[in-house]
Amino acid sequence: MLTAEDNVLLTRTGPGTPMGDLFRRFWQPVLLSEELPTPDCAPVRIKVLSENLVAFRDTDGNVGVLDVNCPHRRASLFFGRNEECGLRCVYHGWKFDVNGDCVDMPSEPAESNFKDKVKITAYPARDYGSCIWIYMGPIETMPELPQLEWATVPETHRNVRRWLQESNYMQSTEGEIDTSHVSFNHRWFDLSKAPRQNLARRMKNGQPMNNMDGAPQLTVKETDYGFVYGSRRDVGDGEYYWRVTQFILPFYSLIPNPGDREGGRCWVPMDDEHISVFQYSVSTDEPFTDEQRKLMNVSPEKLLRVKYEFADGSVVDTWQPERQMHNDFLIDRDMQRTVNYTGIASGREQDMAMTDSMGSIGDRTKEHLGTSDTAIISGRRILLRMARELQEGVEPYAPSHPEVFAVRAIDVVDTQGDFFKLLEEQAELGKAQPIS
Ligand code: FES
Ligand SMILES: [Fe+2]
Structure with missing residues (x-):
């Protein structure tokens, strides 16, 4: 949990706020x-x-x-x-x-x-x-542009979508560094009914490895770009399923994925209660085909181009998913009993139903955080510290070092059980690679 004062510091990014000053450095x-x-x-x-x-x-x-x-x-x-x-x-x-x-x-x-x-x-x-x-x-x-892998690959290897979400940026940012929710929020009892993009999962003995250990062990390491954390799931036979995820300042995620697909999202505050979400996918191998792009665009399921009006009368032009808070994300209770954990048909909307239902700005004074929330605690601590330091005249390191953004999430099964040793042994997997 946070104090009320820290929750305000963390979530307010308007002109003249400490977090707003920090974000304006990027x-x-x-x-x-x-x-x-x-x-x-x-x-x-x-x-x-x-x-x-x-x-x-x-x-x-x-x-x-x-x-x-x-x-x-x-x-x-x-x-x-x-x-x-x-x-x-x-x-x-x-x-x-x-x-x-x-x-x-x-x-x-x-x-x-x-x-x-x-x-x-x-x-x-x-x-x-x-x-x-x-x-x-x-x-x-003013720095150079950050060398995020998804932004530097050829256009043929990239897919980006954007939409508006009705909640504070930090709720979604935290959702992205919360690996344990994958075992529950995104669980399918009947995988054959999952949208195709959800089938890219590591399997063992017919079971998705994500479901084999619902209490992964988390280790966090702070880095120049933010932090990297490893979630270790024990999948038996002396093997661990490692998902190694980066939190890249100030609001980017990279999601581990088996195969030749990288991706993630960032959560750009429109104001303190709305975000512009960018979802990026990269093929690290061949250019995306039209068919692959179509499949990537099923989550969120349907984006509608809208003119969105705010309470103060201001207006933006953006997209919004069809499933939203006001229609309960079209939850299907039969589906929830038999097909998946949430009764919500697509992965992004499963996340949105959780993060947006916390309230437009979640009250972190009332939370009860456990061991699975280690990465969330780190993310908050880093942002709060940097916002305070900037007020004292300490500029953030990352924006003026655009090369530190060139990293990749790791998804690997390994017998190595120590996170820091894994990072050394699999260092190449964690770097953005030029695409030939
Ligand atoms: S309001 Fe007069 S020129 Fe714009
Ligand atoms: Fe999720």
Whole structure:
């Protein structure tokens, strides 16, 4: 459990908050590149760390991310004209380029220099790894983009999806470093009814190894990029099933997977009660086929393109899964008795039903954490420590060392029972590898 004060510190990322300051030291993915498909296409509304923004691709193909509200009289630039290398407000014609400079102000006399004095908030933006990334921190600490494997592989080997979820970023971040839930929340009594992507499981004697030991032993090791933890399941015959997972600052997961597939998710705060989720998959071998992409896109099952309105009237353009809290994730009680543990048909929604039902910001003062929560405790401790240190002037290490992000999750059966020795012996498996 946490104190109420630490829970606030951990979960609030708006402007001026300690965690918000920390997150602003990192580049963050904020929308898919395909959402701005062509020069001068329609702008897209986003919300990042409680700031309302608009993204557009200008005539030269450069991406701009600006405050959504025009600095003149605050009309939304979403309605703007995206033309001739700038986004023009359609109220009085003020026009802004990707750097936030006001490049035209037709409502003022031609001799006026007022436009040179007006600037709109603009964040540096990059196309990278099929996503648009922005940097919202001080310009003097702006780092290179992080060398996350999923972002650096050829597009043919990558699949990325994005959707909105109605809960604080930390609940999903914790869900991803909580390996023991896999034995329960994602259990199928009848594997033949599972969506195909769930069949990539290690089996022994006809049993998924995940189900063979519901109380895995966890060991955590702090690293430059966050931490790595190993979950060891005893699968008999002197063998251990190791799932080695990275928590990459500030909010990325890498999920161990048998075979030639890597992947994970990140949870970018829109505000303190909503996240923009990016789910990335990488083929470490051949390019993805259309059939493989279709199968990857079954969880969440169906993403609907929506205009999502917040309580304060702000709006974003995003996707949402069909199964959501308001329809109880379409739980099927018959299925829950006979087919799987949750009665919810797909893996992501099984997770969402748990993390989003904690409340939009979970109350960590009321929890009872056990030994299986070791990694969650570490994740919280690291983020809280870094947020406090930054307030004292200590910059985080990872953002300015983009190479530390190039790691891979490990999924292996081994006779080695010691986590630290396993990491040494299987060091190559834990590194991102160039794809030929
Ligand atoms: S409100 Fe945008 S130009 Fe006036
Ligand atoms: Fe899960």
